[in-house]
Amino acid sequence: MAGSTRWSRVVLAGALTGAxxxxxxxxxxxxxxxxxxxxxxxxxxxxxxxxxKAPLMKLGVTGGRIDLPPYExxxxxxxxxxxxxxxxxxxxxxxxxxxxxxxPAVFYRLKEIxxxxxxxxxxxxxxxxxxxxxxxxxxxxxxxxxxxxxxxDGLRLITCxxxxxxxxxxxxxxFIVYATLVGA
Numbered sequence: 001m002a003g004s005t006r007w008s009r010v011v012l013a014g015a016l017t018g019a020x021x022x023x024x025x026x027x028x029x030x031x032x033x034x035x036x037x038x039x040x041x042x043x044x045x046x047x048x049x050x051x052x053k054a055p056l057m058k059l060g061v062t063g064g065r066i067d068l069p070p071y072e073x074x075x076x077x078x079x080x081x082x083x084x085x086x087x088x089x090x091x092x093x094x095x096x097x098x099x100x101x102x103x104p105a106v107f108y109r110l111k112e113i114x115x116x117x118x119x120x121x122x123x124x125x126x127x128x129x130x131x132x133x134x135x136x137x138x139x140x141x142x143x144x145x146x147x148x149x150x151x152x153d154g155l156r157l158i159t160c161x162x163x164x165x166x167x168x169x170x171x172x173x174x175f176i177v178y179a180t181l182v183g184a
Contacts, residue, residue: 042079042086042129045094045157046120050109056121059095069097074105077157083150086121087129087184091150094121098159098171107159111138111175119155119179131155131179138162138175145176155179 042056059067059078069078077096084090097105119131134154138161139145149156155177162173 040085040123040125041081042092042094042121043124044122045077046122047110047113047117048120049114049117050112052106052109054096054106056094066095068095069106071097071100071105074100074103077106083156085123086131086155087123087127087181090153091156092121092129092154093149093156093158095158098161098175107157107175110157110159110177111136111161113177119157119177121155127184129155129181130183132182134178134180136175136177138173140172141170141174144174148178149176154181 041058044053044055046053054075054077056077056079057069057073058081059069061067061080061082066080067078069076074097077094079086080093080095083093086092086094096107096110098107098110099105113133113136115133115135117133119133121129121131123129131154137145140162149158157177157179159175160171160173161175162171164171
């Protein structure tokens, strides 16, 4: 991915995400919920069928936009901390780059994932959340399915995909994996 505008459509989706989360109250209750919420975090994602074992970092929302993992850490994916901790009930969202200017990144092989394959998320409390892939979707960034991604239960893995637009310096699509929790 290249260019400063490559994530402009993802940023738009992030802004929509913030609005959806506020509108539907998915963030939780008041401040009294905050300490319990941050005590457990996802630490690593494993996708055995693809050979992916990657550390996770927290991604916040700044100015209504979801922060992204730094390009300097291409092997790291990010958990959107406004989503639920994987293994808990609700929508859990993990983002990762497909590539950098010079090399593949953490979710480069994500487009190879198949329905029924396993995804594991290791948590800081020692639990491992086990998911099964239900479906995959490649969609234009201009038609990002925010409700489906940010309101429905399950794990969502998101990266860029499709054709790279050299004029805009970004991929035109998002590739999204939808998975259901099958055990912890």
